[in-house]
Amino acid sequence: MHAGRRVRRAVAAAVVGLLAASAATIGTGTASAGPGDWWDPVARPAPDSQINVTGAPASGVDAQGDVTGYLEAHNHVFSNEGFGGRMICGKVFDPAGIATALKDCPEHYPHGIGAIFEHATGGDDGTHDPVGYPTFAHWPSYKSLAHQQNYYAWMERAWRGGVRIMVNDLVTNGMICSLLPRDRGCNEMESIRLQARKSRELEAYVDQMYGGPGRGWLRIVTTPEQAQQVVAQGKLAMVLGVEMSEPFGCKQVLGFPQCSRADIDRGLDEFKALGISSMFLCHKFDNALCGVRFDEGTTGVAVNAGQFLSTGTFWQTERCRGPQSDNPISSVDLTGPLRTLFPADPPSYDPAKRCNTRGLTALGEYALKGLMSRRMMLEIDHMSVKAAGRSLDLLEAADYPGVVSSHSWMDPSWHERVYALGGLVAQYGAGHDHAGTDGFVAEWSREAGLRAAYDKAYAFGTDMNGVGGTNPPHTTGTPVTYPFTALGGARVDRQTTGQRTWDVNADGVAHYGLVPDWIEDLRLTAGQAIVDDLAGGAQMYLDTWGATRAWSAG
Known part of the structure; x- marks a missing residue:
């Protein structure tokens, strides 16, 4: 084990001990909210989705100060609020309840003919049943890229099944927004602000069910110390990130930048104030910072x-x-x-x-150094080879550990450079080349020696609601048998919402609640070793984030 990691773990263990007595300082107390166990809500809206998991969530730290749990390195929880509000249909939650939250976009009624984005992405054959709750005839589905897969209760099920850190990448693209039906404007920065606010509202919405502020299973965290405490208690730590095409207005037109260093500084300062801890410098479009x-x-x-x-x-x-x-x-x-x-x-x-x-521009180098000075993590996926290579050069020159490849969107031959810095790599959940479970297992196996050399665990980035696609049904090997035992001993049965019951064998990862089912499929395919590697993902993230926050220039 690397000496630096031993030191960080010792510090982490001490932090957990010191903070355990004063959990209320960040609102993460786990005292029972009512007559049941602390993980049982006092009052859930009725009607609502079932969770279909029983037993205590995994919690605690081991003798080395390590937590156990899965890392979701790349999810777009509130992408329904991006792109003008109508590219992803259905909401994460709604105070009026599930029937209001899980309904289709208005232009999709009555037969889905007006669902332009769904047609374009292959989610249907030109028509579909738009009804979500309670029948869910068409969506959510692993085939549909235009409908909500992150309903809060489905996320709750994934947490109960072992997900302990989730990076919620706030996402938008002004040009795509302008081409689609929409409920609001297409300013990218305004969209990021909205999604950050909605994330806080989700935290409060969950808290209400569990008896008040700080009692829910979801905590938004802004430091690794907060995250460590939350995960140690068995809750889900949500980290805010940003994946946008033209951050801070930094687009380029005919090769000329449309932003300045002052715009970058203002934008980074605002992101820090919003609680954002990681970001991409470019995504989909070449911009004034880097090529894609x-x-x-x-x-x-x-x-x-x-x-x-x-x-x-x-x-x-x-x-x-x-x-x-x-x-x-x-x-x-x-x-x-x-x-x-x-x-x-x-x-x-x-x-x-x-x-x-196009590689990393002069403004891009300035933005990268700005991330470093603010101890934020760089998401290196989506950068062109030239941009990623130059970014790694700068990170190595500064010995800066805060670099993450969260969903298999960089050349894999550079994974070792990321690991050597102290960064981390997570694999796209749908598997290498969208090959599902078998593709995921093959990639996990291929880099086993490299991970062992750098004492790294494993993780996934589902890119849920990110228009990338999720896992199809796994048609080979041993099928998942329900109920099964999840991380920490909880029992997981088939998931039911309204009149629909999902089975990962037939439905794949149709929504986020089926992540534990998919991990059971991985176990049946590759053995307990792959689950053990994934169970180290939360601590791996804490190691990288902690080293980033502790970094000192020069």
């Missing part, structure tokens, strides 16, 4: 069109200067609906030129 790692296939064509509309330029490629490469840009027949996306003919791409010409 391309999307592939039809999605790539649509994103490239959006880039042109936003910036006046298509992606530009060149021969890679090393073994790393960006994703290929597929040749797609621009006929039918795709043709309407393009105001001009896109360039023809040479398949031998796999790297984005």
Whole structure:
């Protein structure tokens, strides 16, 4: 074990001991909220979703001061509030109850014909049953990318099944927003502010069910010490991150930046004030900070069109200067609906030129150094090879550990550089090349030696509600048998909401509540070792975050 990690764990254990007696200082007391156990709500809205998990949530720390629990490194809890409010249909919660929260967007009624985004992403065949609660005939589903998968009770089920740290990436894209039906404006910073506020409202909504402030199972945390305490108590620590295309107004138009250093400083200071602890510098579109790692296939064509509309330029490629490469840009027949996306003919791409010409700009370097000075973590996924390589150079020069690859969107040959800094890597939940459980297991196995060399656990980033897709049913191997035993001994049965009961064998990961079922599928496929590695994910995140906060320049 690395000496630095031993020191951090000793400090963490001491912090847990000191804070245990004064949990109320951050509102995380676990005293019983009523006649039942502390994890039983005093009053849940009726009607509401079932949880279908019994038994105490895993809690506590071991002799080394380590906590146990899964790390969800990349979730978009409130993406329904991004993109103008109508790209993802259905809410995480609503004070009026589940029937109001889990209903489709108005333009999807009566037969889903107006669901443009659902059609474009392959979620239906041009029509669908829009009714959510109570029948859920069409959604949520692993096939549907335009409907809510993060209803709060489904998140509660995942917590009961072992998820202990969740990075909630606040997300938006102003150009995509402008092309869709919407309830509000498309200013990206305003969308991030709204989602940060909604996250706090969710925390309060859960607290109400458990008897008042601080009593619920969900705590938003802004320091690793807070997170350590929350996880040790068996609750879910939510970390706020940001994944947006043009942060702080830092877009580029025809190659010219539309922001300044002062804009970056103001934006980073505001993010800190909002409780945001990590962020991406670029996402989907090349911006004034960095170039992006391309999307592939039809999605790539649509994103490239959006880039042109936003910036006046298509992606530009060149021969890679090393073994790393960006994703290929597929040749797609621009006929039918795709043709309407393009105001001009896109360039023809040479398949031998796999790297984005844009890397980390001077403003991007300034923003990265700004993250470091504020002890925030850099999300390195979505950066082009040139941008990621330069970012790693700067991080290594400063010996800065705060770097995260949260959902398999960087060249994997650079994972060792991330680990060597003290950062962490999490795998996309739907598996390598969207191959589901088998793809996830194959990637876990492939890097086992590298993780062992750096004393690293494992983690996943589901990208739930992120239009990336979730796990389909696993049709090979041993099926999951219900009920099964989750992390810490809780018993998990099939999940029911309204008139619909889901089974991971038939439905895949249709919503976030089926994450424990998927982990049981991983166990049946690869054995207890993969669960043990995932159970170290929460502590792995605390190690990286703690080292980031303790970093000192020079």
